Amino acid sequence: MKISAVETILSDTYPNGIWVRLETDEGLVGVGETFRNPKATEAYIHETLAPYLLGQDPCQPELHRTAFNRLLGNRFQGFPTRSIELRGNSAIDIALWDLMAKSLDAPLYxxxxxxxxxxxxxxxxxxxxxxxxxxxxxxxxxxxxxxxxxxxxxxxxxxxxxxxxxxxxxxxxxxxxxxxxxxxxxxxxxxxxxxxxxxxxxxxxxxxxxxxxxxxxxxxxxxxxxxxxxxxxxxxxxxxxxxxxxxxxxxxxxxxxxxxxxxxxxxxxxxxxxxxxxxxxxxxxxxxxxxxxxxxxxxxxxxxxxxxxxxxxxxxxxxxxxxxxxxxxxxxxxxxxxxxxxxxxxxxxxxxxxxxxxxxxxxxxxxxxxxxxxxxxxGADFAPGFLDGGGIKRKKSCM
Ligand SMILES: [Mg+2]
Structure with missing residues (x-):
């Protein structure tokens, strides 16, 4: 399984939130989220994380965690909590774990x-x-x-x-x-x-x-x-x-x-x-x-x-x-x-x-x-109609 698209979703109704969807070539989708400064986080995800993620097997979140930290020029956390980069990494990491558990048809716990x-x-x-x-x-x-x-x-x-x-x-x-x-x-x-x-x-x-x-x-x-x-x-x-x-x-x-x-x-x-x-x-x-x-x-x-x-x-x-x-x-x-x-x-x-x-x-x-x-x-997904509703801005990086 390979990641085929990295998508971010912003909402005018909920202006502090940002959601991510990781699509795969096998049709499974992983969903993640973070909070505050969504426009800057969106830019970071598409500029820095997406070029790395596209084509990768999502079912290795620990490997990708190490890579994200290297992308930040630091073998550990890179930046303190709440930085744009750490929030972007967090949203993607949650989507990766979601995908891995879905690939096993098991609840994440x-x-x-x-x-x-x-x-x-x-x-x-x-x-x-x-x-x-x-x-x-x-x-x-x-x-x-x-x-x-x-x-x-x-x-x-x-x-x-x-x-x-x-x-x-x-x-x-x-x-x-x-x-x-x-x-x-x-x-x-x-x-x-x-x-x-x-x-x-x-x-x-x-x-x-x-x-x-x-x-x-x-x-x-x-x-x-x-x-x-x-x-x-x-x-x-x-x-x-x-x-x-x-x-x-x-x-x-x-x-x-x-x-x-x-x-x-x-x-x-x-x-x-x-x-x-x-x-x-x-x-x-x-x-x-x-x-x-x-x-x-x-x-x-x-x-x-x-x-x-x-x-x-x-x-x-x-x-x-x-x-x-x-x-x-x-x-x-x-x-x-x-x-x-x-x-x-x-x-x-x-x-x-x-x-x-x-x-x-x-x-x-x-x-x-x-x-x-x-x-x-x-187990969580977007509510019916949310993604098609008003004030939604979707941006996608594809292979
Ligand atoms: Mg508190």
Missing amino acids: KVLGGPAHQTLPVYNTCASDGYNLAAKVIGDSRAAGEGEDDLALQVSDPGRLARSLLDDGITGMKIWPYDRFAAKHDGWHIDRADLEEATDVIAQIRDAVGDEIEIMLEYHGLWRLPAALDIAEALGQYRVYWHEDPIDLSNIADLRRYRDETGGRVAASENLGTTRWLRDALVAGAVDVVQFDMGWVGGISEGKRIQALAEAFDRPIAPHDCVGPILFAADCHLAFASPNTLTQEIVRAYLSGWYSDVASGLPEVKSGQLQLPKGPGH
């Missing part, structure tokens, strides 16, 4: 050695359906508080939000009540009134549902250590399940200090969660729950390395999902193939919203439990 679980718990990231559709500044106060969706309820009625998640059988919720105050002093300081207002969100959740729900606090790396410690001190009386990216993740020594001084569980990182960053962070004892986004770190090939690295350090993984449906499907297959999966992130507003507009065949969540995904491959 089986090719990866699973299933290690029959169901998995999920937690919900309390975003709205439109949360990640446009370029925006994380922590922008306009992103929360207006309307009736999960994002707005984080601020306007967090107790009701918690009850509604429990009604869906979901017992973990991720919220970011401190973000909207971070820009005010560029993360150096949080005013006492703002600290109390944000912390009151956690108080309202505990008043409404007691300890029935686990609270994951997300900080998006917006705080410097002194302010992050002030926040942790204010939270002292409330039980928080994990603290995610509480400071700038490039400062591993400060992350370790945060963990030691607060006694909290640190989850990291969608921001810098490459294999090599996690190696250093785990050696430093700075991370308790290992997070990574396969669309940003190099795809399945890197995700399985990170999973094994975490297991060697006796730490669980919690794959990141907040960016797109194909990545969500890929996450679920790796999660089911990995014995050290703690929980899988979902965004219920996406699953019932834009994810299902773009893709079909996605893994299902029933009563707060992720169901074993279907194959072959990662």
Whole structure:
């Protein structure tokens, strides 16, 4: 089997996403995805990756991973997470693994050695359906508080939000009540009134549902250590399940200090969660729950390395999902193939919203439990009509 075409797909409706289709001379098609700066990523894929990929056997993703890194002039990762090149490599890598599993007529989790679980718990990231559709500044106060969706309820009625998640059988919720105050002093300081207002969100959740729900606090790396410690001190009386990216993740020594001084569980990182960053962070004892986004770190090939690295350090993984449906499907297959999966992130507003507009065949969540995904491959494909709909831009490199 040989790769006969490399196609990229952009959408005016979903302007942060980019999808790839790898066609083969045997008629099988592999699907991948990444997120942010799609036009630059599209250019990189056609300029640099397609000339290498055309004519290659797709069923050797490890060989191609090495080649991609050489194309970047570096025998390792080339560039840090979120670079255009790494995102392009990630989308292609996921499509290669999809093709390999399809060529074996098997679900991807089986090719990866699973299933290690029959169901998995999920937690919900309390975003709205439109949360990640446009370029925006994380922590922008306009992103929360207006309307009736999960994002707005984080601020306007967090107790009701918690009850509604429990009604869906979901017992973990991720919220970011401190973000909207971070820009005010560029993360150096949080005013006492703002600290109390944000912390009151956690108080309202505990008043409404007691300890029935686990609270994951997300900080998006917006705080410097002194302010992050002030926040942790204010939270002292409330039980928080994990603290995610509480400071700038490039400062591993400060992350370790945060963990030691607060006694909290640190989850990291969608921001810098490459294999090599996690190696250093785990050696430093700075991370308790290992997070990574396969669309940003190099795809399945890197995700399985990170999973094994975490297991060697006796730490669980919690794959990141907040960016797109194909990545969500890929996450679920790796999660089911990995014995050290703690929980899988979902965004219920996406699953019932834009994810299902773009893709079909996605893994299902029933009563707060992720169901074993279907194959072959990662099982996800474009929703009927999506590729023929308005605002779609397709570009193809062929043999
Ligand atoms: Mg995060």
